[in-house]
Amino acid sequence: MPAAEACPAETISGASRFLRACLRQPVDRTPVWFLRQAGRYMQEYREVRKHHTLVEICKHPELAAEVTITAAEKLGVDAAIIFADLLLPLEPMGLDFEFQAGEGPVVHRPLRSVDDVRALRTDRVGELAYVARAIEKVAAHFRGQLGIIGFCGAPYTLASYMIEGGGSRNYIETKKMMYRDTTAWSTLLDKLVAVLTAYCKQQVEAGADVIQIFDSWVGSLSLSDYRQYAFEASKRLVRAVQQMGVPVIYFGVDTAGLLGQMAATGADVIGLDWRQPLDEGWRAVGPGHAVQGNLDPITLFAPLEVLEERVHEVLRSAAGRPGHIFNLGHGIVPGTPVENVQAVVKMVKEAGTKGLRD
Ligand code: CP3
Numbered sequence: 001m002p003a004a005e006a007c008p009a010e011t012i013s014g015a016s017r018f019l020r021a022c023l024r025q026p027v028d029r030t031p032v033w034f035l036r037q038a039g040r041y042m043q044e045y046r047e048v049r050k051h052h053t054l055v056e057i058c059k060h061p062e063l064a065a066e067v068t069i070t071a072a073e074k075l076g077v078d079a080a081i082i083f084a085d086l087l088l089p090l091e092p093m094g095l096d097f098e099f100q101a102g103e104g105p106v107v108h109r110p111l112r113s114v115d116d117v118r119a120l121r122t123d124r125v126g127e128l129a130y131v132a133r134a135i136e137k138v139a140a141h142f143r144g145q146l147g148i149i150g151f152c153g154a155p156y157t158l159a160s161y162m163i164e165g166g167g168s169r170n171y172i173e174t175k176k177m178m179y180r181d182t183t184a185w186s187t188l189l190d191k192l193v194a195v196l197t198a199y200c201k202q203q204v205e206a207g208a209d210v211i212q213i214f215d216s217w218v219g220s221l222s223l224s225d226y227r228q229y230a231f232e233a234s235k236r237l238v239r240a241v242q243q244m245g246v247p248v249i250y251f252g253v254d255t256a257g258l259l260g261q262m263a264a265t266g267a268d269v270i271g272l273d274w275r276q277p278l279d280e281g282w283r284a285v286g287p288g289h290a291v292q293g294n295l296d297p298i299t300l301f302a303p304l305e306v307l308e309e310r311v312h313e314v315l316r317s318a319a320g321r322p323g324h325i326f327n328l329g330h331g332i333v334p335g336t337p338v339e340n341v342q343a344v345v346k347m348v349k350e351a352g353t354k355g356l357r358d
Contacts, residue, residue, distance in 0.1 A: 010349075014078030015209060018147035022210055022247040022269050024290050024323035029352040030315065031078040032345055033149070035251075035271075035297075036331030038071035038083050042338055045071070054099050058084050059130050065137035072146055074338070076345050079147035079210075080138055082203070084131050086153040086214055087161060089195050092124035095162055103166070110165035112173070114184035122191050125198040132206035139207030150208030152199055154215035154250070155192040155233035156226075162188070171220045178229045189233040197240040204244045211241045212249040213267070216330075219254025226258050235265040242266065249292055253330050259284035274329030278317035290323030297328040300340045307340060311347045 011028045018031040057063045064083040072080035087097055087105050097107045160174045178185045200211050238248050251271025263270055263285045272281040272293035282291045299310045318324035326348045
């Protein structure tokens with residue numbers, strides 16, 4: 001079928017399609033973007049990385065904007081997520097970190113005591129203004145055509161990096177502080193909420209249309225522990241960002257047992273991972289929220305017919321209900337064929353919102 005017939009002229013901008021879906025308003029077709037759409041799987045990004053470290057790219061607004069824009073345009077998605085990293089706020093709080101090749105982030109002096117937590121600064125968020133400057137450049141480039149997503153880590157997930165000193169399998173140090181030193185834990189989360197709120201405000205004032213809060217490692221918590229130790233701080237952050245006048249996407253991985261409680265933060269959109277069919281996840285989230293997801297990112301390595309089957313499965317599962325944003329259940333990984341990512345965009349565009357309801 002010729003492309004023009006399969007994919008009729010689009011009637012609204014990517015930005016309004018994406019924003020309308022966040023607010024559960026009807027759209028002409030399901031909006032689509034990808035977690036980690038700018039990254040090492042993309043040749044253009046690897047070229048920039050040959051000359052600059054990850055943190056250098058983040059700290060130079062013209063580079064961060066270029067990487068953001070290139071990825072969004074190459075893929076033809078409806079929204080651009082600003083190129084930055086979850087850990088950037090650690091630096092103005094007084095914790096130095098680096099990205100070591102093959103090992104991910106390493107925090108040099110992880111938090112272990114209430115005194116370490118008390119020493120954290122909350123008054124230097126202004127130092128993160130380079131992210132806002134990059135957002136301004138992206139906004140000036142797209143002029144309202146694509147949605148612009150700002151982001152930050154959720155208090156629990158950032159706390160886990162600050163305490164473990166990097167990624168973790170069992171989160172033992174994090175949970176030790178959480179269970180045994182309630183004062184240190186609640187002081188830490190309070191400080192994170194203060195810093196992250198100010199950081200999001202800079203991003204919104206610079207032109208972010210939506211803020212995504214990444215609680216990537218919240219799936220390490222039982223429902224009881226999430227309720228008792230992490231939920232309130234996330235909820236405060238979600239509400240503070242909504243007060244700024246933008247919708248919030250709240251995302252986590254391995255969250256099947258937590259979805260109802262995550263939705264109770266009041267986030268407009270809940271990000272779903274791929275371990276559960278989208279309709280089941282949406283049922284757990286409840287009807288008052290939009291959902292984002294939830295293709296397994298590794299499906300992008302499958303042959304096109306399998307990929308298409310899975311893309312259609314996600315769309316059928318959403319059944320054209322207002323409030324679905326097509327995405328992956330987690331980020332694109334290095335080595336992913338970029339043409340398969342582009343193929344998914346085409347599949348979502350061609351499917352529209354109709355055709356796949358049953
Ligand atoms: O388009 C985009 O989405 C890219 C922008 C982006 C990056 N990090 C750049 C990055 C975003 C949204 C993030 C968020 C982020 N950072 C998260 C939450 C998202 C998720 O995956 O759950 C997390 C947990 C981090 C922390 C982090 N940063 C880790 C664990 C790593 C190492 C991963 C690895 O595979 O090495 C990073 C590094 C990182 N951040 C890369 C990119 C493109 C890859 C490293 C590089 O370019 O050197």
